[in-house]
Amino acid sequence: MKPARPKRRNEDRRSPRKHSAPGEKPQRQPATSARPAPPRRSGALPDERLPVILEVLPNDDYALLDSGGGQKLEQYGPYRIVRPEGQAIWRPALGPAEWNRADAIFTGDTDEEGMGRWRFPREPLGETWPMRHDGIDYLGRFTSFRHVGVFPEQATHWSHMETLVREARRPVKVLNLFGYTGLASLVAARAGAEVTHVDASKKAIGWARENQEMAGLGDKPIRWICEDAVKFAEREARRGNAYDIVLFDPPAYGRGPKGEVWQLFEDLPYLADLCRSILTPRPLAVVLTAYSIRASFFAIHALMRDTFAGDGGRVESGELIIREKSAGRALSTSLFSRWVAS
Numbered sequence: 001m002k003p004a005r006p007k008r009r010n011e012d013r014r015s016p017r018k019h020s021a022p023g024e025k026p027q028r029q030p031a032t033s034a035r036p037a038p039p040r041r042s043g044a045l046p047d048e049r050l051p052v053i054l055e056v057l058p059n060d061d062y063a064l065l066d067s068g069g070g071q072k073l074e075q076y077g078p079y080r081i082v083r084p085e086g087q088a089i090w091r092p093a094l095g096p097a098e099w100n101r102a103d104a105i106f107t108g109d110t111d112e113e114g115m116g117r118w119r120f121p122r123e124p125l126g127e128t129w130p131m132r133h134d135g136i137d138y139l140g141r142f143t144s145f146r147h148v149g150v151f152p153e154q155a156t157h158w159s160h161m162e163t164l165v166r167e168a169r170r171p172v173k174v175l176n177l178f179g180y181t182g183l184a185s186l187v188a189a190r191a192g193a194e195v196t197h198v199d200a201s202k203k204a205i206g207w208a209r210e211n212q213e214m215a216g217l218g219d220k221p222i223r224w225i226c227e228d229a230v231k232f233a234e235r236e237a238r239r240g241n242a243y244d245i246v247l248f249d250p251p252a253y254g255r256g257p258k259g260e261v262w263q264l265f266e267d268l269p270y271l272a273d274l275c276r277s278i279l280t281p282r283p284l285a286v287v288l289t290a291y292s293i294r295a296s297f298f299a300i301h302a303l304m305r306d307t308f309a310g311d312g313g314r315v316e317s318g319e320l321i322i323r324e325k326s327a328g329r330a331l332s333t334s335l336f337s338r339w340v341a342s
């Protein structure tokens with residue numbers, strides 16, 4: 001049964017955060033229906049494993065070279081990039097000579113859009129450049145939100161999902177909600193899954209499709225859907241369409257294409273329940289990542305265990321971190337919680 005969407009509080013009070021739909025300005029919120037929160041399930045809670053710290057080490061495709069002084073120095077394929085990093089409250093381990101070799105620096109100039117918010121100290125660069133993840137070619141890109149078209153710390157989720165798909169040895173359907181530029185969708189498709197990718201931003205869907213071509217995975221079954229994630233999941237529940245793996249990486253605040261408001265703290269319990277309700281009879285996993293929220297991973301861990309009460313399996317929760325090359329410090333990027341079937 002489809003869960004009821006909770007009543008909204010503090011409508012339109014939050015400013016858009018890091019992962020709002022790229023290039024889209026917040027608008028006024030349309031009226032939403034008031035529904036009670038999903039009821040608590042009575043079944044036994046899944047086993048638990050925590051804390052789980054999922055770590056990305058420096059590799060040939062991507063490396064966190066150094067961090068400190070409120071910034072990070074990263075290597076994305078051929079380019080060395082400097083971006084702001086609020087968590088890097090320590091001093092850089094590498095000297096200015098290394099930092100000064102950057103190809104691109106995010107300046108964040110507020111009177112500029114897109115590439116104008118970046119400075120290229122060595123030579124002018126195009127908006128995109130060739131990148132690779134574990135043999136999958138795609139495009140890095142300089143966006144006005146200081147993002148570069150990929151969240152490298154997600155790589156551990158991608159390899160976990162890839163293993164689940166390959167080891168299932170049966171057709172697997174993956175739903176990637178809030179899918180952005182589609183790296184998770186490409187990894188799943190390469191592993192043999194039938195993929196449905198949903199994002200509210202037309203621009204992001206366009207970038208994801210470009211990445212599919214770039215990766216040479218154009219013949220793989222990926223449905224690209226530009227829609228509000230909650231609305232899409234609600235429709236799948238109504239139609240009885242189901243998935244073996246659901247990934248959802250919602251922003252703190254976001255907008256659907258028709259102005260639908262997404263607010264993590266208010267909408268997450270509803271969406272988690274909805275994701276559970278669209279699983280196949282032999283599901284594999286549901287993976288939730290939460291960036292930039294003021295909470296401990298225990299909060300989303302408790303939510304996921306409640307959501308999967310009675311379904312067995314195990315809930316594993318912790319953080320996604322990237323290990324720095326220079327001094328080996330861990331840069332924490334987000335909280336995550338995943339339910340994995342037994």
Ligand SMILES: C[S@@+](CC[C@H](N)C(=O)[O-])C[C@H]1O[C@@H](n2cnc3c(N)ncnc32)[C@H](O)[C@@H]1O
Pocket residue numbers: 019020021022149150151154177178179180181182183184198199200201204227228229230249250251253254255256260261262291
């Ligand atoms: C954090 S990013 C996802 C990153 C992705 N998991 C990855 O690893 O590359 C958030 C994405 O959510 C999308 N988004 C924001 N609000 C949305 C909504 N209401 N429905 C669907 N997608 C939304 C944005 O367009 C953006 O692409």
